[in-house]
Amino acid sequence: MATTTLPPSAAPPLLETVLEFPDNFLLIDLCGEYDRNLADIESRLSVQILRRGNQLSILGDVDARALAAELLGSLYQRLEAGRSIEPADIERELRMGPGEPAADDSRQMEMFQGGPIEIKTRKKLVEPRTDAQKAYVRALYDNELAFGIGPAGTGKTYLAVAVGVNMYIQGLVDKIILSRPAVEAGERLGFLPGDMKDKVDPYMQPLYDALNDFLPGKQTAKLIEEKQIEIAPLAFMRGRTLSRAFVLLDEAQNATTMQMKMFLTRLGEGSRMVITGDRSQVDLPRGVSSGLADAERLLGNVPKISFNYFTSRDVVRHPLVAAIIDAYEADGS
Incomplete structure (x- = not known):
C-alpha cells in the first residue's frame, strides 16, 4: 500500500x-x-x-x-x-468492523466465546449485522430462555428462526415450534374460509417466510408434515410440555399476561425458548395489559434469563425503516 x-x-x-x-x-x-x-x-x-x-x-x-x-x-x-x-x-x-475467516462446523460453538458469529443453515450462512444482533444470537445459544425486544426490522424473529434451524441441524433439539398470538393488527378481517390450518396460516406467514429462507421448500413441508416443525397460534400451546424443542413466541407484545405465563411454563427438559416482541406495536384491546411488559417487569432479575434490546440503529431492512421508526418515536406515537 x-x-x-x-x-x-x-x-x-x-x-x-x-x-x-x-x-x-x-x-x-x-x-x-x-x-x-x-x-x-x-x-x-x-x-x-x-x-x-x-x-x-x-x-x-x-x-x-x-x-x-x-x-x-x-x-x-x-x-x-x-x-x-x-x-x-x-x-x-x-x-x-472486520471479522475473521469462517469457522468450520466442528468449531461452531467455540466461536461464540468472542469470535465471529455465524449461523449455518441448509440454504445460507447467516451473520449478525450489528453489535446488538451479535449479543442477541450469543444469548440464544447461552440461555435456555431469552427475550428479544425492539422495533420492526431489527432481525429479532429472523435470527431466532435461524438459530432454531441451526440447533435442529446439529441435533441439539428434536423439533422446532414457532408460535404467535392470532391477533389482528387493527383490522377486522372477519371469518376466513377453510380448515383450521387455512384460518391461522395468514397470521403465521412471517414464520413460514423465515423458515423458507433457511430450509429447502420440500424439506420444510416434509418436516411440518412429520411434526418436527410446528407452526401454531399461541392458544394451541396450552396443556403441553415442550421437551427437547426450540420454541419461539413471536409478536409477544400481543400476548396477555395469562397467555404469557401459560407459554413460559411450557418449557421442558432440553428445550430453548425465545420470546420476541415490539412494545410499540401492541394490538390488544384497550385496557388489556401486554404479557411482554409484565414478563419484563417480573423476570428482569431472574438468573439464566436474558433480555436483549434493539433500537432503530439495529434496523436491517430498508434504510427508510429506521428513519420512520425515529420519526414516530420523536412524535411519541
Missing part, C-alpha cells in the same frame, strides 16, 4: 491509497457485477475507487480512505475463505 498526491488542479488535491490484490479472479468478485460493490462503498464512504489491473486506487480524505481500505481488505479475506459477498455483507462490515 502506498500514498501519493495526485497532480494539482483548481480543486484541492485528493490523496490516493493503492491496494494490490494477488488473485485477479477474487478481485472480480470483490468488485461485484458491473462494479456494484465498489459503487456501494463509494456511496457509503464518500470516496472514489478506481480499478487498475490488479490494483484498486482509493481517492478521498484520509479517514474515509482508511475505512475503505480496511473494508476492502476484510471483504477480500471473505473471498479467500471461500465465501461470497452480498450487499448485506458490506453493511455488516461497516457496522461491526
